[in-house]
Amino acid sequence: MIPRDPAQLVELARNGSRTALARLLTYVESGGPVQLATAALVYRTPAPYVIGLTGPPGSGKSTLTDRLITTILTRGSFNGIDAFDEIGVLCVDPSSPFTGGAILGDRIRMQDHATNEHVFIRSMATRGHLGGLSLAVPDALRVLGAATFRLALVETVGVGQMEVEITSAADTTIVVTNPGWGDSMQANKAGLLEVADIFVINKADRAGVRETRRDLEQMLDLGGAKEWRPTILETVATTDAGTDELWEAIVEHRAFVESGRHDLRRRARMRHELDKVLTAVVRSRIGDLAHGAAYEEQIDALLRGDTDPYRAAATLLAEP
Numbered sequence: 001m002i003p004r005d006p007a008q009l010v011e012l013a014r015n016g017s018r019t020a021l022a023r024l025l026t027y028v029e030s031g032g033p034v035q036l037a038t039a040a041l042v043y044r045t046p047a048p049y050v051i052g053l054t055g056p057p058g059s060g061k062s063t064l065t066d067r068l069i070t071t072i073l074t075r076g077s078f079n080g081i082d083a084f085d086e087i088g089v090l091c092v093d094p095s096s097p098f099t100g101g102a103i104l105g106d107r108i109r110m111q112d113h114a115t116n117e118h119v120f121i122r123s124m125a126t127r128g129h130l131g132g133l134s135l136a137v138p139d140a141l142r143v144l145g146a147a148t149f150r151l152a153l154v155e156t157v158g159v160g161q162m163e164v165e166i167t168s169a170a171d172t173t174i175v176v177t178n179p180g181w182g183d184s185m186q187a188n189k190a191g192l193l194e195v196a197d198i199f200v201i202n203k204a205d206r207a208g209v210r211e212t213r214r215d216l217e218q219m220l221d222l223g224g225a226k227e228w229r230p231t232i233l234e235t236v237a238t239t240d241a242g243t244d245e246l247w248e249a250i251v252e253h254r255a256f257v258e259s260g261r262h263d264l265r266r267r268a269r270m271r272h273e274l275d276k277v278l279t280a281v282v283r284s285r286i287g288d289l290a291h292g293a294a295y296e297e298q299i300d301a302l303l304r305g306d307t308d309p310y311r312a313a314a315t316l317l318a319e320p
């Protein structure tokens with residue numbers, strides 16, 4: 001029997017129980033007291049190194065993730081950086097609250113790994129987490145950390161603000177594009193530029209690679225000088241072409257991250273997460289205040305002309 005107590009579950013997950021790990025991730029998704037208890041338990045454990053992939057549906061993120069998993073597991077130690085023998089994969093689709101078709105496709109594309117004991121694949125959905133997926137994902141990553149995972153891949157479908165936000169929780173963020181990428185990314189080019197550490201032009205077996213690379217280079221030039229200029233790579237995920245180079249680029253970026261120059265980014269990320277949590281908590285408090293007897297009393301008083309909305313709000317906020 002698997003326990004319900006988060007502390008016991010964390011202990012089991014630390015010792016390798018995937019069932020316990022899965023239950024903790026469900027806790028994280030569902031919000032409420034179990035989520036808070038889980039978050040408090042896993043907060044201090046070292047988080048895994050997180051590689052995020054985002055890009056439009058169909059750009060090849062899952063196929064690339066699948067290739068990367070094989071590369072990482074077979075290459076062993078790399079340039080003196082220790083090998084990863086366990087990989088956690090989170091698949092996130094902010095456009096669908098429940099596991100939809102895209103995720104089913106992901107499962108099929110990654111099925112070789114689904115039965116591999118070194119790989120843990122999980123689709124994330126929000127079932128009530130206060131801050132939605134953008135806060136559930138960082139919590140889930142800490143749970144993976146508590147379960148001793150040192151490397152995680154997060155695949156997020158789409159290129160909107162929400163997806164960018166989720167992906168930017170990663171240490172290395174990969175934006176997956178295709179030749180002729182312009183249209184699908186147009187709306188949020190600036191946002192993607194902001195978060196990308198590596199641009200991958202996947203489906204490089206198709207026409208238009210050179211133009212796409214030129215577009216990207218131009219965009220990067222306009223973006224001005226940065227400490228890290230995003231790497232631009234070409235891959236054909238279906239044939240494995242470019243996967244080794246992608247892993248090398250990740251390792252190179254990781255070295256940059258761990259050189260410490262990255263502290264500011266970590267701080268900005270932490271600040272961002274705390275802001276999101278604060279917003280979520282305050283919004284939830286508003287939800288609590290904006291109904292019930294005391295609230296209706298204030299509405300009555302307002303209708304009678306006995307108070308004004310500001311005083312009414314102050315009165316409600318002052319309630320214990």
Ligand SMILES: Nc1nc2c(ncn2[C@@H]2O[C@H](COP(=O)(O)OP(=O)(O)O)[C@@H](O)[C@H]2O)c(=O)[nH]1
Nearest residue numbers: 057058059060061062063202203204236237238
């Ligand atoms: N021609 C070509 N097709 C690819 C390539 N990479 C992926 N695909 C195909 O594109 C489709 C979508 O891939 P998928 O990995 O599910 O994309 P995702 O939605 O971004 O996860 C699948 O049919 C893949 O086989 C590539 O490099 N070249």
Ligand SMILES: [Mg+2]
Nearest residue numbers: 061062102106
């Ligand atoms: Mg996918």
